[in-house]
Amino acid sequence: MSWDRRQRAMLAEMGYRLPAVREAGDAAAVAAAAGAPAEPAPEPEPIVVAAPPPAVLRVAAPVAPPVAAGAPSGFAGLDLPALREAVPACRACGLCEQRRHAVFGVGAAPQAPWLVVTDPPDDADDASGEALGGDAGRLLDRMLLAAGQRRSGADATAFVTPIVKCRPPRGRAPQPAELDACEAVLARQVELLRPRVVLALGLQAARRLTGLAEPLGRLRGRVHAWRDLPVVVTYHPAYLLRSPADKAGAWDDLCLARRTTASP
């Protein structure tokens, strides 16, 4: 696979050093490898996958769990703006009790080729109502840009939303009934945004969407299925900030997601 100067700069910004840095004449890659600041990101370009898509291991789709009794009702007919307005009033599970803000998500509309589903909102998300802000959000934006995607602007292609919209108390993992209840919201987002691939960020999002209670490392590197959509698992950006050595693995995951969307 070949990368242009912009993508090399983005990869360097993620902390990933391309082996192709040895190529003569690639000043951007050489500068990045030397630790020089990456050049400002130009406007995104169409995704070009030079290599043919490799064989992808597809696993059997887990059966989507039934939506729990008491799950949000009336979401089915809502468009995206109406759904965004309805979610902050949702009281379908106990997570509504201590939330400050529900986190609906942000990104491309009315359609989003990439749907990024993150772990539940953290304290900062709960305070702001925004999905994945701060340093982790900036890293996610750089990761998406390196993959030719973006979640903001008129040409946005990705939508970022948490697996449950309200923060579990003290940051605990959401309980199965809470995940079941909030899947009604996520399912409606999927119907409206019509993504071509789902990128699961973090262990809790990954386990829910794959239906597999395995370590994150075992869920990466293959394409799962959820509601007839391909799902690729990768690290949460907050983890990558603490463990930058795993950024190379995250880049592998983004490449897998790209190849998935390029597959017929």
Ligand code: SF4
């Ligand atoms: S987590 Fe989801 S289902 Fe539960 S109250 Fe919040 S929006 Fe409703």
